[in-house]
Amino acid sequence: GQNIDQPTEMTATEGAIVQINCTYQTSGFNGLFWYQQHAGEAPTFLSYNVLDGLEEKGRFSSFLSRSKGYSYLLLKELQMKDSASYLCAVMDSNYQLIWGAGTKLIIKP
């Protein structure tokens, strides 16, 4: 079966750095997406990786290793507004997104 694993919840301090991991097992791979979802709101697109390596976008970076079935989202200089759930999703061989359950990130002052 297809499976996306990410930690259920993480806590970090304002101004610090946090890394949210995602491992996947899917039928085929056409890229990995990270989305941010604030409580009660819609998911919003953060990043896309299809090749191995690091993609940097401001305070957020996303890394992919296809051979290990592994990705992480790195958030730097954490702000209170970064408190949200972070969703990892993999596009399978049918170009359908398989979603993880999300990681709830709690930022403490």
Next chain:
Amino acid sequence: TAGITQAPTSQILAAGRSMTLRCTQDMRHNAMYWYRQDLGLGLRLIHYSNTAGTTGKGEVPDGYSVSRANTDDFPLTLASAVPSQTSVYFCASSATGGSNQPQHFGDGTRLSIL
């Protein structure tokens, strides 16, 4: 820009009743999707449409139907609601289907079936 509009925002529905969740996008995206989001689970695809006039089944299609008469609208119908369909429903769209284009989401419909 409006993006994707879903209606209603929330609804309480008696079991056995029918309900149509509405979704409209103004981005001229070809592909549209319906997901449900339940606590502790990832988003699950119900139905999708890669272009107007075509639809396909996702991971959890049973009990739901969709139509895609034009590019902008993609309604989701529950013919006879059951309590297990209590969920948050998200409509999404992407520029093209069957591709790695990011999906853009509406604000969701919170549906409770009693």
